[in-house]
Each structure stands twice: as structure tokens, then as C-alpha cells.
Amino acid sequence: MHESLISYINNYSGEVMSMAEEQLITRTFVPKVLRKRQYFLQQGDVCKYFCFIVRGAMRQYSVDERGVEHVIQLGIENWWMGDRESFVMLKPSSYNIDAWENCELLTITQADVVSLAQQIPAVSSMIRSMDEKNSISNQRRINSTISHSAENRYANFLREHPDLLQRFPLHVIASFLGIAKETLSRVRKNPLL
Amino acid sequence: MHESLISYINNYSGEVMSMAEEQLITRTFVPKVLRKRQYFLQQGDVCKYFCFIVRGAMRQYSVDERGVEHVIQLGIENWWMGDRESFVMLKPSSYNIDAWENCELLTITQADVVSLAQQIPAVSSMIRSMDEKNSISNQRRINSTISHSAENRYANFLREHPDLLQRFPLHVIASFLGIAKETLSRVRKNPLL
DNA sequence: GGAAACTATTGACTTATGTCAAGGTTTTAA
DNA sequence: TTAAAACCTTGACATAAGTCAATAGTTTCC
Numbered sequence: 227m228h229e230s231l232i233s234y235i236n237n238y239s240g241e242v243m244s245m246a247e248e249q250l251i252t253r254t255f256v257p258k259v260l261r262k263r264q265y266f267l268q269q270g271d272v273c274k275y276f277c278f279i280v281r282g283a284m285r286q287y288s289v290d291e292r293g294v295e296h297v298i299q300l301g302i303e304n305w306w307m308g309d310r311e312s313f314v315m316l317k318p319s320s321y322n323i324d325a326w327e328n329c330e331l332l333t334i335t336q337a338d339v340v341s342l343a344q345q346i347p348a349v350s351s352m353i354r355s356m357d358e359k360n361s362i363s364n365q366r367r368i369n370s371t372i373s374h375s376a377e378n379r380y381a382n383f384l385r386e387h388p389d390l391l392q393r394f395p396l397h398v399i400a401s402f403l404g405i406a407k408e409t410l411s412r413v414r415k416n417p418l419l
Numbered sequence: 420m421h422e423s424l425i426s427y428i429n430n431y432s433g434e435v436m437s438m439a440e441e442q443l444i445t446r447t448f449v450p451k452v453l454r455k456r457q458y459f460l461q462q463g464d465v466c467k468y469f470c471f472i473v474r475g476a477m478r479q480y481s482v483d484e485r486g487v488e489h490v491i492q493l494g495i496e497n498w499w500m501g502d503r504e505s506f507v508m509l510k511p512s513s514y515n516i517d518a519w520e521n522c523e524l525l526t527i528t529q530a531d532v533v534s535l536a537q538q539i540p541a542v543s544s545m546i547r548s549m550d551e552k553n554s555i556s557n558q559r560r561i562n563s564t565i566s567h568s569a570e571n572r573y574a575n576f577l578r579e580h581p582d583l584l585q586r587f588p589l590h591v592i593a594s595f596l597g598i599a600k601e602t603l604s605r606v607r608k609n610p611l612l
Numbered sequence: 613g614g615a616a617a618c619t620a621t622t623g624a625c626t627t628a629t630g631t632c633a634a635g636g637t638t639t640t641a642a
Numbered sequence: 643t644t645a646a647a648a649c650c651t652t653g654a655c656a657t658a659a660g661t662c663a664a665t666a667g668t669t670t671c672c
Contacts, residue, residue, distance in 0.1 A: 288562055296566040298558065311555045357550040362504045364557035365491065369481060371564045372597030373489040376659070395619060404565030406660050411621055569629070588649060599630050604651055 228252045231278050231332050234304055238355045239348035247346045254342055255332040260284075260325035267309060267323040272316055275333040276308035282329025283393045286321050287401070297401040300326075300390050306356065326394060376405045377413050421445045424471050424525050427497055431548045432541035440539045447535055448525040453477075453518035460502060460516040465509055468526040469501035475522025476586045479514050480594070490594040493519075493583050499549065500524075519587060569598045570606045 232251060236242050243251070258277070260266060266284065267273050284307050286299040298321060301307045312319035313336055334342075343350040363386075370382045383403060384391065391399065400410035425444060429435050436444070451470070453459060459477065460466050477500050479492040491514060494500045505512035506529055527535075536543040556579075563575050576596060577584065584592065593603035 288566060290566060296562065298562055298565075310551065311558065314551055314555075353547075354550075357547075357554065358503065358507055360554055361550065361557070362507075364554065364561065365504065367561055368557065368564070369489065369491055371561070372491075372595075373481060373483060397619075402565075407619090408621080408661080409659055412659095415621090590649070600649090601631080601651080602629055605629095608651090 227257055227280060227330065228255060228332065230280050230304065231255060234278070235348055235352045239352040240355075241348040241351065243346065243348050247348065250342070250345065251349075254338050255334050258331045258333050260329040260331060262325055262328050265322065265324045266307065266331070267312075267319055267321065269320060269322050270318050273309040273312035273319050273323075275335060276306060276310075276313055276339070277331040277333045279303055279305050279307060280330040280332060282331075283326040284323060284329060285326050285394070285398065286323045288321050295401060296404070297398055300387075300394060300398070300402055302389065302393055326398070371404055376403070376409050377416065379403050379405070380410065380413050420450055420473060420523065421448060421525065423473050423497065424448060427471070428541055428545045432545040433548075434541040434544065436539065436541050440541065443535070443538065444542075447531050448527050451524045451526050453522040453524060455518055455521050458515065458517045459500065459524070460505075460512055460514065462513060462515050463511050466502040466505035466512050466516075468528060469499060469503075469506055469532070470524040470526045472496055472498050472500060473523040473525060475524075476519040477516060477522060478519050478587070478591065479516045481514050488594060489597075490591055493580075493587060493591070493595055495582065495586055519591070564597055569596070569602050570609065572596050572598070573603065573606050 228248075228251060232243065232248055235251070255278070258275075260282070266275075266277065267286075269289065279301055281303060283300070283302045284305075285297055285301070286307060286309065287295045287297045289295050299307070307323055309319040309321050309323070311317070312321075316336075339353075343353060366382075366386070370379050374382065380403060383399070394402075396410055396414075397407040400407040403410065405413075421441075421444060425436065425441055428444070448471070449468075450473075451468075453475070459468075459470065460479075462482065472494055474496060476493070476495045478490055478494075479500060479502065480488045480490045482488050492500070500516055502512040502514050502516070504510070505514075509529075532546075536546060559575075559579070563572050567575065573596060576592070587595075589603055589607075590600040593600040596603065598606075
């Protein structure tokens with residue numbers, strides 16, 4: 227079960243871990259199984275664990291005053307999920323995270339992240355590289371939302387995340403894009419250039 | 420000139436650097452002065468330097484097919500500016516960065532970032548903490564743009580960045596928020612609760 | 613195997629926001 | 643000190659996107 231995480235780390239750090247290091251990883255990350263629709267994090271709770279998705283699909287979303295859900299983030303195999311703001315600052319989260327499909331996760335606490343990063347160079351360099359990737363993709367998403375029409379945003383999404391389209395229904399994708407599901411439906415009928 | 424950077428690093432890393440470390444910082448970061456409206460980075464060029472703003476105000480923006488500018492990011496004293504995607508991957512940038520006011524900057528190359536982070540623990544921990552801060556504020560901004568009306572977004576902006584309001588004209592702020600300057604103007608007249 | 617829940621589409625209508633144009637103010641710079 | 647440039651506001655109008663409601667196709671699971 228931990229193999230996918232280990233190869234993910236080797237891959238993203240550009241280093242190969244020793245046997246001892248691999249074992250430390252395996253001992254530290256705690257497996258967790260989630261049934262479809264089960265919460266990983268609920269609004270108001272502190273996000274005590276971050277998780278690596280081994281199998282399954284998850285979503286992170288906020289719920290506004292009128293009860294409408296807004297999808298902030300989607301994740302599938304080999305992605306990380308968690309609310310970093312809550313995780314790092316130990317404050318109650320404003321988001322929910324739940325399983326969209328049955329999931330197998332590997333979870334870790336903030337203290338263990340710090341300790342692993344200190345002991346295993348590959349882990350700290352994997353974290354750096356994740357942060358970079360993350361910051362780049364957030365920047366792209368911000369650019370896309372403030373600069374483009376619903377149609378363009380959907381086109382961007384198709385280009386950057388074709389894999390997610392297979393895994394989530396259209397109303398979830400619409401919410402992720404910040405548009406109404408009806409609008410997405412209409413946009414999809416168009417020539418799309 | 421380097422003092423503000425040094426205290427920034429001490430502050431964000433939670434450590435205090437030695438004299439030797441401070442001197443290494445001072446030797447590595449190269450000062451640069453920018454006149455109002457002068458480019459720090461132009462679309463199509465590779466972002467060879469990141470900068471720390473010692474004094475002044477800067478903006479990062481894209482220009483769409485119709486020539487309209489979209490402000491991606493604003494920065495003032497004690498902020499970092501640069502296009503990370505271009506900086507790290509050495510690919511041509513899709514953004515422009517220029518000085519909104521006359522600026523004093525401290526610039527650094529990617530190679531020097533890596534080397535400083537290796538030599539000075541405080542630097543690598545400052546980078547980690549910046550990445551965290553950055554990822555949290557990007558997440559907030561994404562949530563704000565996909566979930567809220569122009570009015571709410573402006574209110575959020577006021578809460579999170581009151582300082583920027585003093586430094587940039589309203590049409591720049593409007594663009595940062597992804598709304599038309601006329602809309603911002605109208606929003607500002609309202610009770611605002 | 614059938615009811616219930618979830619999903620997608622479509623039409624009619626509403627609304628928030630964008631666009632265009634004009635006027636007035638303030639700032640900049642020659 | 644004055645002309646030009648930049649900035650902000652306002653009104654009239656256009657339009658992209660949201661809302662509501664109805665329909666119908668799919669899964670899901672007792």
C-alpha cells in the first residue's frame with residue numbers, strides 16, 4: 227500500500243531513498259479507508275491529518291450562507307488533500323473534505339511531517355517541489371478565473387485536467403470552475419473552436 | 420539596504436542568523452533600482468531573478484488577445500515578486516511585472532536561492548514558511564473568486580489587504596479582483612453592510 | 613425489480629456585471 | 643502655469659451567466 231507513496235517521493239524529489247528511509251515512511255504514514263461520501267474533514271474541525279490519495283477521488287469545498295457548495299479543490303490518485311491553513315495554524319477549518327469515491331489514503335500529522343522532513347532529505351525536497359507545483363497551478367487557476375469567460379475556463383480545465391473529467395460529474399466540475407451547472411451544460415454544446 | 424531583508428528572514432524563519440550568514444546574504448542579493456513603470460519582467464522573457472521589495476510597489480499582470488491587462492498579483496515592501504513558473508522551469512513567462520512606484524529591490528537567481536538554502540538553515544525555513552503563507556492566501560483568493568459576488572470580493576480584499584488600497588489606484592484593484600473598474604466604483608457607493 | 617436519488621439537458625426569464633461614452637477631478641510634467 | 647495624462651464616477655445599454663422549473667435518462671440499493 228505504501229509503494230505508490232514511496233515512488234511518488236522518489237519521483238518528485240529526484241532522489242532514491244534507502245531501505246531504512248522507506249521503512250520510516252511506511253511506519254509513519256497511517257493508512258485509512260473512506261467510504262464514498264464519508265468526511266475526511268468537516269467545517270469547524272481542525273485538520274489534524276494531511277493525506278496522500280492512494281486510490282479514489284476526493285473533493286474539498288466550502289458551503290455558503292445559502293447552503294450552496296463551492297468546490298475549491300479536487301483530487302485523485304497521487305494527490306495530496308488537506309486544508310493547509312488549518313493544518314499548519316491549528317485553527318478550525320472553513321472547508322469540508324470528503325470522499326467522492328471509496329478511498330484508500332495514507333495520513334500524516336503535522337508533527338510527523340516536520341520530523342520526516344528533518345530525517346529524510348528526499349521528503350523535504352519532495353515537499354519543496356510539491357509547493358512549487360502547487361503555487362504554479364494556483365497561479366494559473368487565479369489567472370484563469372479573473373481573466374476568462376466560462377467557456378475559456380472550461381477549455382483550460384480540459385487541457386490541464388482531462389483526467390478529472392472522467393472521475394467527477396459535471397455539476398461538480400462546474401462548481402470547481404465557479405459556474406452554474408446549466409452554464410457548463412450549454413458551454414459544452416458549443417463548437418468550442 | 421539589506422537590513423529589511425535580514426530581519427524579514429529572521430522573522431519568518433523564527434531563527435536568528437549569525438554574522439557570517441548575514442554577510443553571505445548581503446553578498447548574494449544584488450540591489451536593483453526601478454523607475455516607475457519600468458519592467459522587471461516582460462512577457463516572453465525568462466524570469467531569471469526573483470526580487471524582494473525593499474521600497475516601492477509592483478504589479479504582475481497578463482495581457483489578453485484584446486490588449487486588456489489582468490492583474491495577477493500586487494506587491495509592496497517586504498513582498499517577493501517574480502514568476503515562479505518561469506523562474507523554476509526556465510521557460511518564457513506569460514506575465515509582465517513592472518514597477519508601479521519607484522522601487523528598490525534585492526534580486527537573486529534560482530541557483531543562488533538553492534545555494535543559500537543549503538548553506539543557511541534560516542533561509543530554507545523562511546522559504547518553507549513563505550510557501551505556506553502563499554499557498555494559504557492563494558487558496559483564499561480562489562475561494563473568493565469562485566464563490567462570491569463582486570461586492571463580497573471587494574469586502575474580502577479590504578479585510579485582507581487594507582494596505583494595498585492606499586498604494587494602487589482603483590482600476591488596478593478592480594483588475595486584481597477580476598471586475599470592471601466601473602463595477603468597483605458602483606460597489607463602493609453601497610452601504611457595504 | 614422498482615422506488616428513490618442522482619445526473620444532465622433545455623427553455624423562459626432575471627440579474628449581475630461588462631461595455632461604451634461622457635464629464636469632472638486630480639496629478640504630472642514641460 | 644498650463645496642457646496633457648491619469649483617474650474616478652455616472653448613465654444608458656448590452657450580454658454573459660444565474661435561477662427556476664420541467665423532463666428524462668441513469669445509478670443505486672432495499
